[in-house]
Amino acid sequence: MTTKKAVLLTGKAKRVSTTDDPELLWVEYLDQATALNGKRKEAIAGKGKLNLQISALLFAELKAAGIPTHFVSAPDDDSMIVKRAQMLPLEVVLRNYASGHFETKFHVEHMRPFTPAIHEYYFKSDALDDPFINNDQILALGITDADTLATVRHLTDRVNELLTARFAGIGITLVDFKLEFGTLADGSLVLADELSPDNFRLVDKDTGASLDKDVFRKHEGDLQPVYAEVLRRLQASK
Ligand code: C5P
Secondary structure (H helix, E strand, C coil), X not given: CCCEEEEEEEXXXXXXXXXXXXXXXXXXECCEEEECCCCEEEECCCHXXXXXXXXXXXXXXXXXXXXXXXXXXXXXXXXXXXECCEECCEEEEEEEECCHXXXXXXXXXXXXXXXXXXXXXXXXXXXXXXXXXXXXXXXXCCCCXXXXXXXXXXXXXXHHHHHHHXXXXXXXXXXXXXXXXXXXXXXXXXXXXCCCCCCEEEEECCCCCECCCHHHHCCCCCHHHHHHHHHHHHHHCC
């Protein structure tokens, strides 16, 4: 059994520790919600466990469908064991419909559909406030190479197909989401980070209600019961 050792880093909603296996890390999901790139922060009881359970379930399903991921196991209620990966400093956003920053930036009508879906990249840098970055800029700055970027795009489209169908099956529209990728010691690219309503925009197909972090961002009410509902539907339809 893998055991937790020293804390490596504490992020906005997760804490990463080393383990007795140098190839594996221990990730704890915290009861923390942030908005405005961390400037607004609140403790939300139960959120860590819900995000862990949703993430673990979705990683396992994507893995079974052939997506390479860092996920290994979920040893307890709020922890995940993952393969150690060198993270690409990119946030990969995919949009199926206009919402969030796309809607406000381009003044298009809410929920305008996009076929094909839109891919966007953001350079992860606290000092620069995670700026938008395009493919040429990524290559020019040496953030990654063209082949890796093509694989990122392909995997993101495949994840979108799988998750769009999965959420549609439980009455939810997958509006947009953010993914992160990393490379393992053997050089292979894997889907990493987290798969939860913190990183997805999810809308109930019947009511149009938000089932994601927009509830927190827009001060629309308690986040915990909303995330619990997403988990309930996912588990009920496994
Ligand atoms: O804010 P924006 O409209 O660009 O967000 C697009 C998608 O990416 C949303 O699903 C949001 O939850 C996710 N996202 C994220 N982390 C960020 C920025 C966006 O998970 N730092």
